[in-house]
Amino acid sequence: MSRKKRPEELRSHRWLGVADMRSFGHRSRLRQIGYDSDDWQGKPVIGIINTWSEINPCHAHLRVRAENVKRGVLQAGGFPIELPAISLSETFVKPTTMLYRNLLAMETEELLRSHPLDGAVLMGGCDKTTPGLIMGAISMGLPAIYIPAGPMLRGNWNGQYLGSGSDVWKYWTEKRAGNINDQEWDEIEGGIARSFGTCMVMGTAATMMAITEALGMALPGSSSIPAADSNHPRMCGQAGRRIVDMVWEDLTPEKILTPAAFDNAIKVHMAMGGSTNAIIHVVAMARRAGINVDMETFDRLSREVPVLANVRPSGKHLMEDFFYAGGLRAMMQNLREKLDLSCMTVTGKTIGENIEGAKVHIPDVIHSLNDPVYGEGATAVLKGNLAPNGCVIKPAAADQRFLKHRGKAIAFENYDHMMREIERDDLDVTPDHILVLKNAGPKGGPGMPEWGMLPIPKRLLGQGVRDMIRISDGRMSGTSYGACILHVAPESFVGGPLAFVQTGDEIEIDVDKRLIHLHVSDAEMARRKAVWVQPEPKYPRGYGAMFSEHIGQADQGCDLDFLQGKAKMPEPEIH
Numbered sequence: 075m076s077r078k079k080r081p082e083e084l085r086s087h088r089w090l091g092v093a094d095m096r097s098f099g100h101r102s103r104l105r106q107i108g109y110d111s112d113d114w115q116g117k118p119v120i121g122i123i124n125t126w127s128e129i130n131p132c133h134a135h136l137r138v139r140a141e142n143v144k145r146g147v148l149q150a151g152g153f154p155i156e157l158p159a160i161s162l163s164e165t166f167v168k169p170t171t172m173l174y175r176n177l178l179a180m181e182t183e184e185l186l187r188s189h190p191l192d193g194a195v196l197m198g199g200c201d202k203t204t205p206g207l208i209m210g211a212i213s214m215g216l217p218a219i220y221i222p223a224g225p226m227l228r229g230n231w232n233g234q235y236l237g238s239g240s241d242v243w244k245y246w247t248e249k250r251a252g253n254i255n256d257q258e259w260d261e262i263e264g265g266i267a268r269s270f271g272t273c274m275v276m277g278t279a280a281t282m283m284a285i286t287e288a289l290g291m292a293l294p295g296s297s298s299i300p301a302a303d304s305n306h307p308r309m310c311g312q313a314g315r316r317i318v319d320m321v322w323e324d325l326t327p328e329k330i331l332t333p334a335a336f337d338n339a340i341k342v343h344m345a346m347g348g349s350t351n352a353i354i355h356v357v358a359m360a361r362r363a364g365i366n367v368d369m370e371t372f373d374r375l376s377r378e379v380p381v382l383a384n385v386r387p388s389g390k391h392l393m394e395d396f397f398y399a400g401g402l403r404a405m406m407q408n409l410r411e412k413l414d415l416s417c418m419t420v421t422g423k424t425i426g427e428n429i430e431g432a433k434v435h436i437p438d439v440i441h442s443l444n445d446p447v448y449g450e451g452a453t454a455v456l457k458g459n460l461a462p463n464g465c466v467i468k469p470a471a472a473d474q475r476f477l478k479h480r481g482k483a484i485a486f487e488n489y490d491h492m493m494r495e496i497e498r499d500d501l502d503v504t505p506d507h508i509l510v511l512k513n514a515g516p517k518g519g520p521g522m523p524e525w526g527m528l529p530i531p532k533r534l535l536g537q538g539v540r541d542m543i544r545i546s547d548g549r550m551s552g553t554s555y556g557a558c559i560l561h562v563a564p565e566s567f568v569g570g571p572l573a574f575v576q577t578g579d580e581i582e583i584d585v586d587k588r589l590i591h592l593h594v595s596d597a598e599m600a601r602r603k604a605v606w607v608q609p610e611p612k613y614p615r616g617y618g619a620m621f622s623e624h625i626g627q628a629d630q631g632c633d634l635d636f637l638q639g640k641a642k643m644p645e646p647e648i649h
Contacts, residue, residue: 078324081116085216088648089190090114096648100190114153118321120314121191122147122154123182125203127161132200132279133223134270135301142307143195143221146314152193152321154314157185164201164279172549173521173621175202175209175355176634179362182210188646191216193321195313199223199272199301201552204282205355208291209633212327212362215642217320219313219420220292222283224301225393226271236266237275237386239553243527251535271301274393275386278552281348282355284402288342289359290330290419294428298401300394320420331363334414338425340372342402344379344451345409347388349552350466350560353453354522358631364640369464369629373455373588380446381470382408384439387555388470389447391439399439403432408442456559458590459599460571460581463563463629465545468555469585473541476557477585480593481506481543485577488513489525496531503531505539508581512572513609514548515565516625516632520612526550526560543583545590547572547628559583559590561628567609568627574602 082091089100104114122143126136140156147154160178162171186194194214196207199222211218229236245262248254254262272279283297293313299305336356343352353372360367382405385391391399406413406429415426434440441447448470455464469477484507486492492511495501512518514525527550530539543557547565550558564570571592575581580593592599613619624634 079322084118084321085192086114086119086190118152118192118318119190120147120152120154120193120195120317120321121186121189122156122195122197123159123185123207124156124197125159125161125178125207126197127163129166130161130163130200131165131267131270132163132272133161133198136197136223139221139307139310140197142310143197143314146311147318150315150318152318155189155191157189159185162200162202162206170519170521170523171202172523172632173519173618175206176621176637177617178203178206179209179213180637182207183213186211186214186216187643193217193317195317196220197223199279199283201278201282201351204279204286205359208286208359209362212331212359213637215326215328217317217325218291218327219317219320220286221310221313222286222292222297224271224299224303224306225274225280226267227269227300227302228274228392228394229266229268231262231265235392236262237392237553238267238273239277239551240275240387240555241266243554247530247535247540250529250532269302273553275553276347276349276383276388276393278349278351280393281343281346281352281552284346284348285339285343285352285356287402288339288406289335290417290425291327292420294419294421295401295403298393298397300397303397316420319422323422325420325422327363330418330420331365332417333365335417336360336365336367337375338413338417340367340375341379341409341412342406344376344453345382345405347381347383347385347447347452347470350453350468351549351552353466354549354561354628354632357629358633361631361633361638369455372453376451376453376455379409379412379451380443381448381452382441382443382446384441384447387553388452388468395436395439399436400432400434403429404434405440407432408434408440411443454585454588456583456585456588456590458592460575460590460592461562462571463627465559465562465590467557467559467585471555472557476541476543476583478583479506479543480580480582481508483508483510483575483577483579483581485510485575485579486512492528496529499533501531501533503533505534505542508543508545510572510575511544511546511548512566512575514546515562515567516627517622518547518565518567518609520618520622520625522549522628522632524549524551526558527554527556528558545581563627563629565627569603569606569608571599573606574599576602
């Protein structure tokens with residue numbers, strides 16, 4: 075692309091390049107910090123939105139990586155400014171980071187709008203930071219490039235590779251069953267997370283980083299670089315250099331995020347065996363871009379694209395192995411016949427140009443279309459009278475016998491009720507029962523917490539049971555596995571059909587037919603609805619109250635209603 079802008083056309087020129095009193099004040103305050111006019115004059119000002127914090131282990135390296143970005147920006151003739159944003163550590167933020175994804179999106183948009191910035195580098199990776207940053211950047215509309223934090227190194231215990239999240243669930247179940255002692259559990263605790271970086275399985279973090287690269291918003295090959303690998307700081311420098319040229323080229327998200335780009339990203343999600351959470355985030359990002367992506371889009375593409383990445387929890391390897399096998403470029407090369415290769419990316423080149431020459435080095439990690447890990451994609455969307463607006467399941471990560479099943483429900487009114495009952499030795503439960511958790515949705519959680527991988531009842535653990543059907547209006551961690559049906563919409567808290575399920579009701583699931591059906595008559599459901607009392611909201615004030623009032627349902631992307639759409643905010647007046 076040829077350069078389109080002149081220095082006086084830069085957005086930052088309104089703050090810094092005008093011969094008036096306000097610009098005098100802006101320039102004098104930059105000098106107060108220690109900058110000289112040569113640092114910024116006639117140069118793109120690049121905002122580095124950094125979600126680093128001292129309590130986010132996934133992003134522990136981003137404070138240093140920001141310096142690599144600044145080096146690249148300076149080399150390319152730009153002026154870097156680092157701006158901190160809410161960090162959203164999946165492992166520490168309660169009740170759930172999903173409650174705050176939209177807050178990060180709003181903060182990102184407002185940071186970019188209110189400061190003298192011409193372009194943005196978005197630094198994230200842990201689950202909700204990726205969609206939050208991208209949503210905010212879309213709404214603001216400045217040239218932007220995303221830097222993925224990258225996965226951590228493989229875990230290790232007694233010579234076994236450990237995957238964060240997936241193996242936590244696995245070994246915690248074994249500990250509850252009495253097969254892991256306290257010392258072994260402590261050793262696993264010390265070995266499962268050995269470096270900074272995100273979960274190294276195909277959880278939500280790895281999925282969303284890959285999706286963002288597939289959308290064209292990150293440098294090719296960047297999404298799977300291990301956080302501790304020296305390729306990572308080099309990639310950060312490259313991104314810093316590239317964003318400066320993107321500003322001169324006026325290469326904005328609007329020119330990259332087309333309907334075809336989102337189709338590409340969803341196909342990559344399916345081929346990766348990605349997290350069920352992705353459906354919520356992709357729908358939200360697409361809506362910010364004014365593009366119609368819905369549950370049906372995911373289900374249609376799931377039928378077309380098989381799982382190619384042999385990575386936990388759907389496969390056996392880890393993200394470090396995926397990187398060594400060739401990473402996302404190699405997988406997209408195997409998938410190229412199903413992709414729109416003409417889509418533009420942050421490189422100024424097309425997807426097809428970006429993946430040219432990529433090769434798979436370890437075929438057992440990245441399979442071909444002729445030899446998939448699983449015959450269909452990562453996510454199936456079910457509909458029926460229990461979920462009129464849809465719900466999701468990850469078929470490849472479930473015991474296959476449950477993909478067609480009919481059983482009696484054991485219903486829990488909330489998470490605390492479920493946890494009390496699940497540990498009872500006398501709970502009347504069999505492997506064929508269906509566990510149902512209510513009030514875990516966007517409003518009911520609130521924030522739709524990762525409660526959807528309900529524990530196997532204690533009574534069944536001793537029988538060797540490790541999977542059964544579990545249904546909720548919540549989410550589960552992308553690192554999780556099992557026959558979990560999630561995101562039931564509308565949720566129970568607002569009077570969706572899930573609210574009226576009672577213990578003993580029969581529920582039928584048929585994944586092939588995309589069916590979920592509650593075998594209760596319409597008349598009985600109407601009777602139950604008539605006596606139902608909606609639970610009280612949990613937050614009387616603050617952000618939680620605002621969230622609860624304005625949040626959309628899972629099938630709508632769980633965005634705040636006043637943040638959706640393409641309507642552009644006016645540039646700030648400078649007086």
